[in-house]
Amino acid sequence: MHMTLALVTVMAAGLVPSAASAAQRESPPAVAPAVNGRVVADETGDPIPNARVSVTPGGIGRPVVLADRDGQFTLVAPSGPYRVVASKSGYAPAEAPAPAPGTRVVLRLHRGAVLLGRVVDEFGEAVSLFPVMVEAITDPPTGRPIATAQTNDRGEFRIAGLRPGTVAVAAVDLRSSVNVFTGQGRPEPPKRTYYPNATLADAERIALQFGEVHDGIDLVVSAEKPALPPVQQLRLQSSQLVLARGTSTVRGRVVAASGQAVAHAQVRLVPGVDVLQTRAMLADTNGQFVFSELPAGSFRVSASKRGFFATPGGTRNAEQVVEVGEGATRDDVTLRLLQGASLSGRVVDELDSPLEGVSVQLLQVRYERGRNRLVPSGTARLTDDLGRYRLFDLPPGQYVVSGAVGAVGSSELPGYARSYFPNTPNPAQAQFVALRESQELAGIDLTMSRASTARISGRLLNAAGAPTTGGSLTLVPSQSAAAVTSVPFGARIVDDGQFEFTGVPPGQYVVRADRGRSNAWTEGEFGVLPVAVDGADVTGLTLQTSAGSSIVGRIRFDSFQNGAAPMFSGVSLSPVPVDEDLSTGNRADANIHADGTFEIRGVTGLRRLQLTRQPEGWTLGEIRVNGVDATDRILSLGSAEQSLSDVEVVLTDRVNVLGGSVRDEQGQVAPTAAVIAFSTARDRWYPLSRFMRRAATGKEGTFSMVGLPAGTYYVAAAGPFPQDGDEGWQDPAFLTSLIPGASTATLGDADTRTLNLRLGGR
Numbered sequence: 001m002h003m004t005l006a007l008v009t010v011m012a013a014g015l016v017p018s019a020a021s022a023a024q025r026e027s028p029p030a031v032a033p034a035v036n037g038r039v040v041a042d043e044t045g046d047p048i049p050n051a052r053v054s055v056t057p058g059g060i061g062r063p064v065v066l067a068d069r070d071g072q073f074t075l076v077a078p079s080g081p082y083r084v085v086a087s088k089s090g091y092a093p094a095e096a097p098a099p100a101p102g103t104r105v106v107l108r109l110h111r112g113a114v115l116l117g118r119v120v121d122e123f124g125e126a127v128s129l130f131p132v133m134v135e136a137i138t139d140p141p142t143g144r145p146i147a148t149a150q151t152n153d154r155g156e157f158r159i160a161g162l163r164p165g166t167v168a169v170a171a172v173d174l175r176s177s178v179n180v181f182t183g184q185g186r187p188e189p190p191k192r193t194y195y196p197n198a199t200l201a202d203a204e205r206i207a208l209q210f211g212e213v214h215d216g217i218d219l220v221v222s223a224e225k226p227a228l229p230p231v232q233q234l235r236l237q238s239s240q241l242v243l244a245r246g247t248s249t250v251r252g253r254v255v256a257a258s259g260q261a262v263a264h265a266q267v268r269l270v271p272g273v274d275v276l277q278t279r280a281m282l283a284d285t286n287g288q289f290v291f292s293e294l295p296a297g298s299f300r301v302s303a304s305k306r307g308f309f310a311t312p313g314g315t316r317n318a319e320q321v322v323e324v325g326e327g328a329t330r331d332d333v334t335l336r337l338l339q340g341a342s343l344s345g346r347v348v349d350e351l352d353s354p355l356e357g358v359s360v361q362l363l364q365v366r367y368e369r370g371r372n373r374l375v376p377s378g379t380a381r382l383t384d385d386l387g388r389y390r391l392f393d394l395p396p397g398q399y400v401v402s403g404a405v406g407a408v409g410s411s412e413l414p415g416y417a418r419s420y421f422p423n424t425p426n427p428a429q430a431q432f433v434a435l436r437e438s439q440e441l442a443g444i445d446l447t448m449s450r451a452s453t454a455r456i457s458g459r460l461l462n463a464a465g466a467p468t469t470g471g472s473l474t475l476v477p478s479q480s481a482a483a484v485t486s487v488p489f490g491a492r493i494v495d496d497g498q499f500e501f502t503g504v505p506p507g508q509y510v511v512r513a514d515r516g517r518s519n520a521w522t523e524g525e526f527g528v529l530p531v532a533v534d535g536a537d538v539t540g541l542t543l544q545t546s547a548g549s550s551i552v553g554r555i556r557f558d559s560f561q562n563g564a565a566p567m568f569s570g571v572s573l574s575p576v577p578v579d580e581d582l583s584t585g586n587r588a589d590a591n592i593h594a595d596g597t598f599e600i601r602g603v604t605g606l607r608r609l610q611l612t613r614q615p616e617g618w619t620l621g622e623i624r625v626n627g628v629d630a631t632d633r634i635l636s637l638g639s640a641e642q643s644l645s646d647v648e649v650v651l652t653d654r655v656n657v658l659g660g661s662v663r664d665e666q667g668q669v670a671p672t673a674a675v676i677a678f679s680t681a682r683d684r685w686y687p688l689s690r691f692m693r694r695a696a697t698g699k700e701g702t703f704s705m706v707g708l709p710a711g712t713y714y715v716a717a718a719g720p721f722p723q724d725g726d727e728g729w730q731d732p733a734f735l736t737s738l739i740p741g742a743s744t745a746t747l748g749d750a751d752t753r754t755l756n757l758r759l760g761g762r
Helices: 019-026 230-237 732-741
Strands: 008-011 034-041 052-056 064-066 072-076 083-087 094-097 104-111 113-121 131-136 145-150 156-162 165-173 191-194 206-208 219-221 248-256 266-271 279-282 288-294 297-304 308-310 319-324 329-339 341-348 359-368 371-382 388-394 397-404 433-435 454-461 472-477 498-504 507-514 526-533 538-544 549-558 572-577 597-603 605-613 619-625 635-637 644-652 657-663 674-679 692-696 702-706 711-718 743-747 752-758
Touching: 034 083, 052 072, 064 072, 083 104, 094 104, 113 131, 113 165, 113 206, 131 156, 145 156, 165 219, 191 219, 248 266, 248 297, 248 319, 266 288, 279 288, 288 297, 297 329, 319 329, 341 359, 341 397, 341 433, 359 388, 371 388, 371 397, 388 397, 454 507, 454 526, 472 498, 498 507, 507 538, 526 538, 572 597, 605 619, 605 644, 657 711, 674 702, 674 732, 692 702, 711 732, 711 752, 743 752
Parallel strands: 008 526, 034 104, 113 219, 248 329, 454 538, 549 644, 657 752
Antiparallel strands: 034 072, 052 064, 052 083, 083 094, 113 156, 131 145, 131 165, 165 191, 165 206, 248 288, 266 279, 266 297, 297 319, 308 329, 341 388, 359 371, 359 397, 397 433, 454 498, 472 507, 507 526, 549 597, 572 605, 605 635, 619 644, 657 702, 674 692, 674 711, 711 743
């Protein structure tokens, strides 16, 4: 069974009619009863607008609505027993039994209790991204949390919406280390440090009441230990490895780009390429470190610390290679780190009330999959009960700040579209935010906008037709659509393969199921289903994955220089996607055998067979499928019937060489300049095209490109490559901008061409 490619179009009244749906209309199903009610504050009886109302047990297809400005709501009663649940930022959830027919349910919300504090290490430094849990005191103890949170870069946590009860608070150390094992070889459970820095037996019992705030819940945990390679740790523990000793010493200091000391950074020293002889330590308060009793030799010394990044280029970097002789001391090693920035703000609804559980993330413009789009950059964070968020450990750059609900992990608040700073649902109107090193930028607030959103649901089947939950299931804006933002939706999926995406605004999408690559040359089961959303729910979809097509053939070296054929291990061959929407991201590399035969399995979508690596002095000559030239041709794959069993890939040593030099506007040599060669035929400007090449000049301002196919090329020298992703230089708009200042070169067969280029022009 191969993948389904039927386009599902959703109109205002529902799905496009089919024979099945027409038959259903002849006997309309019974209308499910409605549940009417109101959500109010218990203390005052005032209505609570925009409260989230749902049913329990929840699950795929269970109703979720928001109360109106008067706190009133209506939802469709599910089949089977249920209870009605209401929640709101800052309040403890409340629930009531299913009402009798014709009656209304009133849900009264209380302001929840709040716990807040900090987590620091033994040096007094804030520990970020550390889990904190609230555990109800029971007899016997369950050990299960009733609420959790994670610290920010200041070590702060806040847990709200708690019901009355007696609880303990613990920091949970999930940091793994291979030297923490029981005698049976199983990892020990994560260590829990209970407030105030005790075991559960000695933990402080905190009595919670509605509306109370308990602050100062501060905990101290151990600092993160220097990390050695796991295999080295195990061998050291079992005395199977002895560190080489000598009389040499390496000293140094870890500093920020500003020159200020970076205290307690992790420093690693690796001799040559022998990672099993790695040394690691924490720098002291002044950022100083020392490795003694070293053998003479060459060492890579590097530093890292959460919240810092490697500084690029030259001597201002976080890694250096040092040479030290026997009995000698190197004390001039300075490792520089770049401190990350932070950004914070508040998210509210249209009534200026805080929204909890909104996923806030940064987006950046990237040229990917043949288009410029806003794509996620870094990790999303959720807002707290006050609507506050804080993004941290951010590299300098230009960002768009965006908030969304309905994604997996965030709250499901129906009817809110993704919002962009400053307060617009339109990404084209978003304002870029510039961040500098170590900057703390506050006040980047968002207002979520009401919009028509839909739910997409269905069932996922594997290639054998059985329900499955394996692999990943995502919803992405279609590459063929005009969507500016490319942020995937995660699915909620249950054991019988049922899935749903919630809060989907109108647009063209693709549901992608990817069960993962089984080995380097087998892409694995994959399925895709285009979906058009126009405000109404899309239900009853079936997406079945396909085992894909196979590509089998041989590689041949065709020498005109009478040279010996190289090893096949120097060749990499891959089916490169033409349309990323219809292909897996787990692109395979051919399994090439010693006799030159190869195999690729499980391939789905439109592809071009391309060499991604070839031996020095060789280039692609041609690709033939069943004796027909298929070089640079698009191949349609996905079913067993579309498999290719007679593919010949020919490499030739008749190689074109394009080289030359680059000088700046003053006529001086231009080292590290960017040189781009691209075909004058625009239909060859596709991602990873062999008709486009980039290079950088060396110290003498010279460059060389080997293996470009025959044809005519624009060749241009420019400053730095675009910063909008690794593929940014392939952006047709960028290439077009280079043409006025470009030179041209025509290559035939085994040609050598030399050009003298100027930065910014001929």
